[in-house]
Amino acid sequence: MRSLPDITPHLGQLLRFRRDLHAHPELRFEEHRTADKVAAYLQALGLEVHRGLGVTGVVATVRGKGRSAANPGPSLGLRADMDALPVAELNDFAHASRHPGCMHACGHDGHTTMLLGAATLLCQNRDFDGSVHLIFQPGEEGGAGAKLMMEQGLFELFPCDAVFALHNWPDLPAGQMAVRVGPIMASTLRFEIRVKGRGGHAAMPHATRDPIPVACAIVGQLQTLVSRRTDPLDSAVLTVGKIESGTVENIIPDEAGIYGTVRTLRTETQQLFIEGMQRISAHVAAAHECEAEFLLKPGYPNTCNHEREALFMAEVMREVVGAHNTHADVLPAMTSEDFGFMLEAVPGAYGWIGNGPADGGPGTSLHHPAYDFNDDNLGRGARFWDLLARRWLARAG
Ligand SMILES: [Zn+2]
Numbered sequence: 117m118r119s120l121p122d123i124t125p126h127l128g129q130l131l132r133f134r135r136d137l138h139a140h141p142e143l144r145f146e147e148h149r150t151a152d153k154v155a156a157y158l159q160a161l162g163l164e165v166h167r168g169l170g171v172t173g174v175v176a177t178v179r180g181k182g183r184s185a186a187n188p189g190p191s192l193g194l195r196a197d198m199d200a201l202p203v204a205e206l207n208d209f210a211h212a213s214r215h216p217g218c219m220h221a222c223g224h225d226g227h228t229t230m231l232l233g234a235a236t237l238l239c240q241n242r243d244f245d246g247s248v249h250l251i252f253q254p255g256e257e258g259g260a261g262a263k264l265m266m267e268q269g270l271f272e273l274f275p276c277d278a279v280f281a282l283h284n285w286p287d288l289p290a291g292q293m294a295v296r297v298g299p300i301m302a303s304t305l306r307f308e309i310r311v312k313g314r315g316g317h318a319a320m321p322h323a324t325r326d327p328i329p330v331a332c333a334i335v336g337q338l339q340t341l342v343s344r345r346t347d348p349l350d351s352a353v354l355t356v357g358k359i360e361s362g363t364v365e366n367i368i369p370d371e372a373g374i375y376g377t378v379r380t381l382r383t384e385t386q387q388l389f390i391e392g393m394q395r396i397s398a399h400v401a402a403a404h405e406c407e408a409e410f411l412l413k414p415g416y417p418n419t420c421n422h423e424r425e426a427l428f429m430a431e432v433m434r435e436v437v438g439a440h441n442t443h444a445d446v447l448p449a450m451t452s453e454d455f456g457f458m459l460e461a462v463p464g465a466y467g468w469i470g471n472g473p474a475d476g477g478p479g480t481s482l483h484h485p486a487y488d489f490n491d492d493n494l495g496r497g498a499r500f501w502d503l504l505a506r507r508w509l510a511r512a513g
């Protein structure tokens with residue numbers, strides 16, 4: 117392989133681009149300005165830009181020498197996310213959010229810019245055999261934008277033999293990268309349990325079927341799914357984040373509602389929770405002559421890295437940041453990511469790029485109002501994507 121193109125001359129432009137996105141964050145599926153900016157950047161590189169998948173999604177393809185849409189050769193997808201969060205920013209630097217109550221608190225401004233940097237590098241030297249699809253997706257934060265793009269034909273329009281994604285990670289010092297084979301992020305599930313009793317006077321409980329103690333018993337019992345039914349070497353989280361019932365202190369209500377989320381790393385464990393929550397709520401309610409209605413709202417699947425692609429990603433990480441800065445078997449996190457949908461359809465891997473202080477210690481966490489993306493990662497991430505694409509295509513060809 118000839119010498120790789122240099123990102124250094126482009127760093128100033130990337131920094132301005134990233135900070136402009138940070139100053140103008142947009143919530144899921146409202147990324148219109150962001151998509152305009154991304155499309156304009158790609159068009160300025162001479163790339164044909166496809167827009168509108170998943171409402172605001174943007175996709176462009178960099179073809180290697182001699183390759184065309186009719187003859188794409190081996191193809192891979194690199195994915196970045198574009199949406200911001202409903203968080204009021206606490207930072208007061210010049211590029212702080214100008215949109216009240218909305219903020220790039222997850223660093224998607226940085227992910228988008230890193231991938232644009234990679235586009236610049238790939239366009240600069242097309243001495244590779246195959247096609248690289250650059251996928252800018254909307255609505256990662258709770259909107260399943262990846263899934264929507266797929267439902268609207270992402271992988272039919274842009275067939276990928278493999279897909280990769282990168283997220284900044286504040287727990288990891290800047291300059292380090294991490295990946296793992298298998299699940300790196302958890303699946304999510306939201307649930308609601310409606311406990312139905314019979315209300316009445318607070319002084320005559322015997323004439324009612326009070327749903328409140330039943331709801332409390334169910335909340336306590338649900339934790340046994342974590343402590344007694346999950347393999348101690350597996351991981352699961354069940355959180356009841358909201359309980360609601362009643363109006364005033366002297367009335368026993370008819371109903372109580374329990375709302376929560378479950379995070380698991382394995383499909384089998386998720387199934388165990390679905391069945392277990394239903395069983396526990398139904399039987400605890402029945403023990404007290406109440407009824408429980410169980411409602412499930414599916415979230416994201418787990419982000420499960422494919423072995424070959426994760427090991428390959430680790431190799432590229434070693435090349436970019438050095439073996440001593442690469443964690444090839446990092447512990448998974450119980451957060452979630454809609455890239456999991458893509459990994460269900462196409463082999464691939466999802467890795468982390470350190471966003472914490474370079475001297476160690478925790479960085480400001482994702483989704484925190486004082487968070488900011490570390491601009492040192494713009495060049496590092498762009499180089500990583502460029503190299504990953506070239507190495508992958510060289511191997512696939
Ligand atoms: Zn996030």
Ligand SMILES: [Zn+2]
Nearest residue numbers: 222223224283
């Ligand atoms: Zn994120």
